Amino acid sequence: MSQTKFNVRKVAVLGAGVMGAQIAAHLVNAKVPTILFDLPAKEGDKNGIVLKALEGLKKQKPSPLAAKDLVSFIQPANYEEHLHLLKDCDLVIEAIAERMDWKADLYHKVSPHLGERTIFATNTSGLSINKLAEACPDNVRPRFCGVHFFNPPRYMHLVEIIPCHTSDAEILDNLERFLVTTLGKGVVRAKDTPNFVANRIGVFSMLATIANAEKFGIRFDVVDDLTGPRLGRPKSATFRTADVVGLDTFAHVVKTMEDTLPQDPWHAYFKSPEWLQKLIAAGALGAKTKAGIYKKEGKQMFVLDPIKGEYVGSGEKGDDAVKEILKIANPAEKFKKLRESQHPQAQFLWACFRDVFHYIAFHLADIANSARDVDFAIRWGFGWSVGPFETWQAAGWQQVAQWIEEDIKAGKGLTSADLPGWALETDRSGVHFAEGSYDAASAKLVGRSTLDVYQRQLAPARVLGEAQGPLGETVFENDGLRAFTTGDGVLVASFKSKAHAIGPDVLAGLNTALDIAEERFKALVIWQTEEPFSVGADLSSMMPAFMMGDWAAIEETIRRFQATSMRLRYSQIPTVAATQGYVFGGGCEFAMHCDRVVAALESYVGLVEVGVGLLPGGGGCKEFALRASQEAKGDVLAALKDYFMAIATAKVGTSAIEAQEIGYLRKTDVVVFNAYELLYVAKQQALAMAESGYRPPLKVKGFPVAGRSGAASIKGQLVNMLEGHFISQHDFTIASLITDVMTGGDVEQGTLVDEQWILDLERKGFMQLLKNSKTQDRIANMLTTGKPLRN
Template sequence: MSQSTMSHNKFVVRKVAVLGAGVMGAQIAAHLANANVEAILFDLPAKEGNPNGIVLRAIENLKKQNPSPVGVRSRAEAIKPANYDQHLHLLKDCDLVIEAIAERMDWKLGLYEKVAPHLGEKTIFATNTSGLSINKLAEGCPASMRPRFCGIHFFNPPRYMHLVEIIPCVTSDAEMLDQLEGFLVTTLGKGVVRAKDTPNFVANRIGVFSMLAAIHNAAKFGIRFDVVDDLTGPRLGRPKSATFRTADVVGLDTFAHVVKTMQDTLPNDPWHAELFKSPEWLTKLIEAGALGAKTKVGIYKKEGKTKLVLDPAAGNYVEANKKGDDAVKELMKIKDPAKRFAKLRESKNAEAQFLWACFRDVWHYIAYHLSDIADNARDVDLAIRWGFGWSEGPFETWQAAGWQQIAEWVKEDIAAGKGIVNAELPAWVFDGRTGVHAPEGSYSASGNKLVGRSQLDIYKRQLFPARLVGEAAPVYGETVFENDGVRAWTTGDELLVVSFKSKAHSIGPAVLEGVNKAIDLAEAQYKGLVMWHTEEPWSVGADLSSMLPAFMQQDWASIESMIKSFQDTSMRIRYSQIPVVAATQGYAFGGGCEFLMHCDRVVSHLETYIGLVEVGVGLLPGGGGCKEFALRAAQEQKGDLFAALKDYYMAIATAKVGTSAMEGQEIGYLRKSDLVVFNQYELLHVAKQQALAMAESGYRPPLRVTGFAVAGRTGRASIRGQLTNMKEGGFISEHDYFISDLIAEVMTGGDVEAGTLVDEQWLLEIERRNFLTLLKNPKTQERIAYMLQYNKPLRN
């Protein structure tokens, strides 16, 4: 092979050290462990007892946190504890070292000096800082380290936040940065934005500005904090924590620290004097030790069951019960963004003026600073979406609302002295453009050109990456057929993809019909079938509302035929002549989970929350879920069928949900052979590769199971004994007992001797019969009605 055709050596990360076992360091180590990366967590040696005491405490703490930083608890135990006195020699075998100690330049540089002699010659050294200058830190590194040094900024909590900013310094080696990006994207599942070395980088600079602008405008228009949170959360496509609760969650001291960084390092920013300072009420809270969620008191606090919120004018807490004005909420519901912003801007209502001002001030800021903060507008929008959880980035919102009109309004407001400062918008805003995102790329103000997406190989795996307003709309292949429930399509690779179209991908008659037709087509013309949806959730389960008409008329025969159709579809997925692979993310509940249990393989995003949750509405799994767990217990038993069955039974009876794909495997909803993928944008690629590999290796469906052993009457009697104790102890209600007993009847095979051999249809018939028994029960009907009305379970 000639030198020119040989590729570069593959970059493989076998081992990573994290320096600093604080909140961020420990959670970064946890996420590395999630991804099967050997992680060593360092901190100072403890003053007494075990020298690794500080790190061991941090690892213990990971197991208690909620939401959990680890996919399953056992992953925390995979982290290797170490301290700087005894274990620096371990660094030489690490491919990557991430420093995550406190945000103090002098401490960081002291540590670099200490560890530098111990690093391997190819080890990448990255600092996880949220705002310190990467170039300044690089200057403090030995010269040999500088090409392998850069900033890497994880967002908190690292398992859940998609964004990681990579910040190169002037000496960073370009190939090293590409390798690091590849590792972050595929192995850790992150969305990477390359940031410039400016204070707070991209997401925090703009996200924190947005929070400061909201605080400023709340004071200006006299809007209470709880009202601000009601207006600036999900109604704006932003997280439930909105503005002030976000500050509590992040920690008021952390928030103030980021603001202080802006104050200290951005003296020439036009907004400096007016905005980059902690309000007096914030300083007082911090001085009093009220730091937000971690101290249980901050902007919000609870007294008994009463939630209180700070009233900064009075300097005390008042009951947090105020919501935004209904008239303003109606304006926020206007679908057309151009009309929505016109109405907010012209309204005389203080809350509407507040909302308009918050948007205007952020637009003003991002336009003014685009050239010095980010390489292009795409990086700004994705950083805010992935790092702050907005459903749409600020440039996207501006473009969707009509670029020129918004620009004129912002300009008018600045001229009229309504903006926070009177800095002028840059000339490029008014060059006749209709936005900053186009099919060819996104606008770079520093280069005055459109910049396309990254061409790194890693992104070829993302068949449908995150799309921005103004970019070319994704074309999801060529439609093969479509009905009200599904669309089946192909991209010309001999596979058929089926995507559900129903609300929250619930499974009703049209979806069942569509899946069956897709299997027919795939068997006739394709190598395999992939079930994948363009967005989460995977499925909330059976569409109960589709049963309502039959239910109202007490037409039990047609309801039974619907349930049978569901069961038949599950069995069709299991025994079809082509491999069926599902790719999942988000919720996979009830009937959605049952479909997955019958697929040849499931490719799950780490954040797949999976469970058979039917007992929550007073039902039992009726699409083959009870049958499937009984079958698995029989196949896995090592001489004790009841022991194998017990955990599966409890999972259904308690509606246990796996809070990660790994936990889904541990409970048994997913098999050990199913795959966990960390980047949701790679799911479809991996699922297709799996289906093709099975087809290429001569796929045959599993043989039908003609007889497997069930636990029978004695198994059911044992379960009943435990249920009786629970009922008498007041842990479950009479109706819970009734439901749980019917589940036990299905899973133990009905009124037969222990060890009797039955087939799948035998159990499916009991499952269907018991499902109908429950559906006819008034208490279950109350539970269903309550869930449909309030979206939460009723215990009756």
């Protein structure tokens, strides 16, 4: 029997608080019409509460909306007037405050209005799904489950699905398909235990860090210096994360653990410390109230000293000796050094790791379906680059288990509970293997989900220990690029350079890949094994020629770059760029010249060359001049102005959808929400073009430019900006050159030029700026500090 397709035509979100409104925003990002409900306002417009929330979405940073005007696709509603609208919704997500009685009351109210096939899900962060299901009528229970989004929902990859005893298996599969492909999420199915998987372990990790910071006397700002990127974790580390989440929210999750986990051997630590309770009582709730554990006054940052009970100047860093240990690449050696060191900061770090390892081993059987789910939940929900089980396995399972056991026996752990027997098995080398990950409840290895939607992930997220060879069969490789195939007639090119910067090796490799693809393959896809797509031209590779003053060599490289862009446009096979992360400068120019771009939603696209005092020299100025002439209804200058501003201000599209609005991506380019599906969709697009008798576009014989008079009009505005001190003299020089290139140089308005004409102007402009000392200062500053210089 074939299964009926699950179409999500419309979704309702109940509750317009922080999470509800942002979930609604991400649904409309994905073109899913959404109704956002809340209580009727006491006065004025009955939808007042929702309307206020929608206004709030427009102001938030980073933006929950992939484009500003998407907010108009969220329909405001209230429970008094609009419950009848629920019958047309295929999915209803409840996201009101975490109170069992309020939720139960709402379920009684909305249940009679749900369509007979509507999936009803609660976005609770920790309440029992089975208990909540009891508040639903019998006919709704098979369609009820938990769906826990992480904050902020647009950016956090994790969504936990929590079935209850009565949840129908097909409903859960349908919901997972929708979350993975339409909303682009990483789904972990969790057991119905308090706080589920990610919050249970992630919040425990924060509580263990707080307890150990107190035990070893480590200042909060030092803790944050040591437990952020140095451990492969977000910049917000520990205490700043609590501020960002909201101290009240953090305390609420801790309270859930205190109330619902009385038997947990670590129960004594499930409480908010006194200093935290005092901050909350004083209304210092973190980032949202501008003061929490940290507070900013003017330019100065302060941090709470819990012993003194007052704020002190912030900015102290971890000890250099301890930071040196953290730089050790070999995990086994790193942990050995941390454990043996007498330095309190090193002892603190070992204790934090040990306590988390102890906790996850002890609880694996009762909170997760496998060790893989734990690692993915923490990576995707808390932003760790490596999960806790992976970290333990990489450091040598047996040795670390032995150390944990010694510490427990010596009374150094947070509790005396024994490690479970499975963790101490003498032949155990870890929990992740080629054939699956360990499930402690069944004492078996569990394979990955076989749900059809995962067939679209040709390079899925992997845990350490899973079989992980390079993808496909290598067809060609040099120092800059690997080209491979998986046997479907598409050649895939992946850059090997740092941040996928484009230097001589990448250019040579890409040209060879194009030669091979034209000869033996149906299409070429440029796809990177991880983000970013590309940060643009590799400026450091130009340094030797730059130091020698070998301008001819540099100009030759730029010519090569332009020729490669043009080859991507006019090659005999379809070319597709599959982008995610930064798509800057030359990376953006390559994408603009491919037949099609398949962009992950989180593609940040821009021609940012003015940041280093240059202009786009790989075809970017030419491409915008050409597009303006094609879009112009007789007035080339009007069509050109926005494109000029995008380049002159280094404007970056902060989503693929915004990049389409600016014009870096075309309206016909494809936006994909799940970055793990990028390669699959890019290949499908390439094959579809190949199978439909692909021919390269015909070369444009001549297109009209805005000419001298157009340039004069733009420069008039630049003079005003210069005189108003909005731009520096050097900014004016750069913008004037960009103007000359994009308007076609010293020619009459409406003159027909070809692409090469503008490319030549572009290259000359680029070289002229490169020889300017102010531009050289900008480049040097970017290469040494990674930050743009305004001069």
